[in-house]
Amino acid sequence: MTATTAVHASGLVKAFGAKGAPTVRAVDGIDLEIRRGEIYGVLGPNGAGKTTTLRMLATLLPIDAGSAEIFGVDVRREPHRIRQLVGVTGQYASVDENLTGTENLVLFARLLGQSTPQARRTAADLLERFGLEEAADRQIQNFSGGMRRRLDLAASLIARPPLIFLDEPTTGLDPRTRGQMWETIRELVAQGATILLTTQYLDEADQLADRIAVIDRGRKVAEGTPDQLKQSVGSSTLHLRVADRAEASRAAGIVERVLGEAPVLTPEAGGLHVALTDANQTADVLIALREGVVDITTASVRQPTLDEVFLTLTGHHAEDGSEAASTTEEVA
């Protein structure tokens, strides 16, 4: 723990289990070291333990084993101090359905010690900044998902917390609202906040995070900058489909000659795909195929998906772990 550290956690464990049933270790020994002023992404499929980790750090769940400090304050021993340092925006918007946008923000501001007139100003201010003025006097139950999420984030910012937890802030949002959310998150960092963000989308972690931890079945399986992570699976993948299935293996030979790596074949569809270290290699492959007179029906270059990162890092697909563990996320 140094002056540049925002979050320091070691060996975090959370086990869930009904009486009689075997306990499930939703979080199984996670270490985190988050620096001040960075966006730290926690990437993983549903049920990997992302939310549980976040909730333990936010004092919403007791820590079963391990220790955590936020800005040097012990999470277990001083929950009230931690709550003054952390703003939490949940996966499901934690705002009051029965109240209007204004009433929600006024309530939270008053709970945080503002006088009623002050709270009204804060509410009006935040509603304006988040483009929610027209929703000021409407009950939340009539809000769209994106509006709720924005109101929820606005509520998390009332106390101007130096550390903000965002639990899947853009899951279920349309692309435009997602882009806006990303901008807001970048602004918060520009103003000096530190952000811990969970996401299922590699793309989101890539866009926002300075560093990423990949979590699987309660354990951290990799950590690094987005570039480092992507390099571990190749920066992108070339997908090809040959017109004549019989030609697939000949095409694979050509690809291997150009790239020095054997592509993966999906013979039934006449498809093959191979990791690229550089997108420019696409042209070399296509030229070689044309010279070799192999007809292709489609060719595409894709960014590695979360599943591919997972497959590379853990040896299993992201969905494998989700069924057993998704129940624990519900418990959380």
Added chain:
Amino acid sequence: MTLLTDTPVATAQVAAADRPLPARPSLRATFDQTLAMAWRATKKMRRNPEQFFDVTIQPVLFTAMFAYIFGGAISGSVASYLPLIIPGILAQTALTACMATGIQMREDMDKGVFDRFKSLPIARIAPLAGPMLADLVRYGTAATITIGVGLAMGYRPGGGVLGVLAGWALTIVAGWSLSWIFAWLGTVARSAQAVQGIGMMIMFPLTFLSNAFVPMETLPGWLEAFVRINPVSHVVTAVRDLMNDGAVTGEVGWALVGCIAVVLIFAPLAVRSYSRKM
């Protein structure tokens, strides 16, 4: 809708991470937070007026029903039964209203907004005490309507205006105190339905095995023994003493002691199980 990028976010600067922070909320802050939570509860009441059914329609129905059905049998006439039954109905309505407090609190706690309450640096008692404070409105409504119906039916309390006011106030205090039991139930029960089920089990014996509707002397000895120690009996007797005789008797003292004891036991239990569960 404006783009979020058009304007700087309201948090022009974030709060310093290394400022000194209080380790626990002050008493003053706890009070303010409780008031804010009570404000939220009153807003909800205004939007869901059906929450008031149990404290408006039920007292009217029960007062009229019990007085006309049992009046002749128990006291010879409806008019002479009223001084007995009105304080009884007051206690019964207060208990029913308590149960609703626990059920609503349980329902509320399952909502997403409680996640935020838990993550805020606020006193753990505020999310419980706030709605309890707002529920004073419900007990007040129930007591006022019951007394009003009684007066309309010909009840002429001997304690005068002051005696009636004192009985009214004692009903509210008793309702509020007992509601901490149901608040605690709300924090330990698995669902709102469970609170309702357990609540009924507590409420029925407590109200019917008391002197709320019949004179104790008419009961068999073993039952009379229970009725005599039933706290509801003490509250009912205290309210009768205040409203019918304008007398501040020992029963009033016992009723108040009972109320304080209930709060002292169940408020900490409720707060503890609330903060632990969450």
